[in-house]
Amino acid sequence: MGASNFKVIVVGGGPIGLTAAAIDFPILEHRSHVIADAGSNLVLMLIGLRAISQLDLLDPLNAVSSPLSRIDRLDHDGRDVGDVQFFTQMEKNFGVCPRVISRHDLTRVLYNTLPSHAQQKVLTNKKLSDITPTVDGATVTRADGSSYEGAIVFGADGAHSTVREAMRRLSLGLGSADVNEERPFMTT
Numbered sequence: 001m002g003a004s005n006f007k008v009i010v011v012g013g014g015p016i017g018l019t020a021a022a023i024d025f026p027i028l029e030h031r032s033h034v035i036a037d038a039g040s041n042l043v044l045m046l047i048g049l050r051a052i053s054q055l056d057l058l059d060p061l062n063a064v065s066s067p068l069s070r071i072d073r074l075d076h077d078g079r080d081v082g083d084v085q086f087f088t089q090m091e092k093n094f095g096v097c098p099r100v101i102s103r104h105d106l107t108r109v110l111y112n113t114l115p116s117h118a119q120q121k122v123l124t125n126k127k128l129s130d131i132t133p134t135v136d137g138a139t140v141t142r143a144d145g146s147s148y149e150g151a152i153v154f155g156a157d158g159a160h161s162t163v164r165e166a167m168r169r170l171s172l173g174l175g176s177a178d179v180n181e182e183r184p185f186m187t188t
Contacts, residue, residue, distance in 0.1 A: 009140050009150035011128050012157030014039070015103065018110035018122070019055070020154060028126035028140065028148065030157075034111050039103035043068060049096060060109045065101035067091070128157070131166040 010020045013029030020027070031038075044052065044065070052058050069091060071084045091097035111119065127143040137151040155163030164182075171179045 007137075007150040008152055008154055009138070009148050010154045010156055011140065011163050012155065012161075013107075013111075013122055013124070014156060014158060015042070015106050015110060017154075017156035018107060018114070019051075020156065025154065026121040026148070027123060028128060028142070029122060029124045030127040030162075032125050034122055034124060035104060035108045037104045041100055041102050042106060044099045044101060046090070046094060046096060046098065049099065055113075057109060057113055060113060061101065061106070062099070064105040064109060065099040068098040068100050128162045128166075131163065131170070133170065 008020075008025045010017045010025045010027040013027050013031070013034045017027050017029070018034070044061075049058065049061075052061055067087075069085075069088045071087070073081045073083060075081050087097040111122065114122070128140060129143045130141045131153055132139045132141065134149065137149065138153050139147050139149050140153055141147045153163060155161050155167070157163055168179055168182060
């Protein structure tokens with residue numbers, strides 16, 4: 001497959017998938033809306049903030065997030081055991097500290113700052129049903145029977161990843177001995 005035919009299919013329209021959209025990939029999102037009040041709050045560390053800054057999104061992100069400068073610690077009975085000023089020192093040394101943001105606000109910033117041509121490539125109600133390897137890459141089949149072809153599939157579809165499940169199933173079908181057991185990492 002030549003470089004001009006190289007096509008990436010992103011599955012999942014959350015923070016990672018929307019960041020990929022800034023690089024102009026089509027995104028298949030199973031929900032009816034990209035900006036959903038789902039998932040837990042996130043802490044963006046310095047390396048993530050640097051990437052956000054390189055996408056010129058730091059100002060809109062700072063407007064809807066809070067700096068994480070101090071952590072109050074409690075024991076298992078709820079008693080105060082002091083605080084940690086680690087992030088305050090980080091800000092003093094590096095000029096920035098981690099930021100706390102809701103997944104909803106992060107996806108809103110990422111989606112709303114995409115150019116309109118990139119927003120048009122975020123396709124909602126596109127629930128994935130299967131991935132089939134092809135000679136030149138893969139075919140992604142939706143639950144409604146329609147399909148997309150690409151050179152690679154980029155799975156950004158969360159803890160209960162349909163992409164990871166399909167890749168695992170394909171590996172097992174090939175008799176691979178290097179397949180881990182399925183254990184999604186939950187926010188709880």
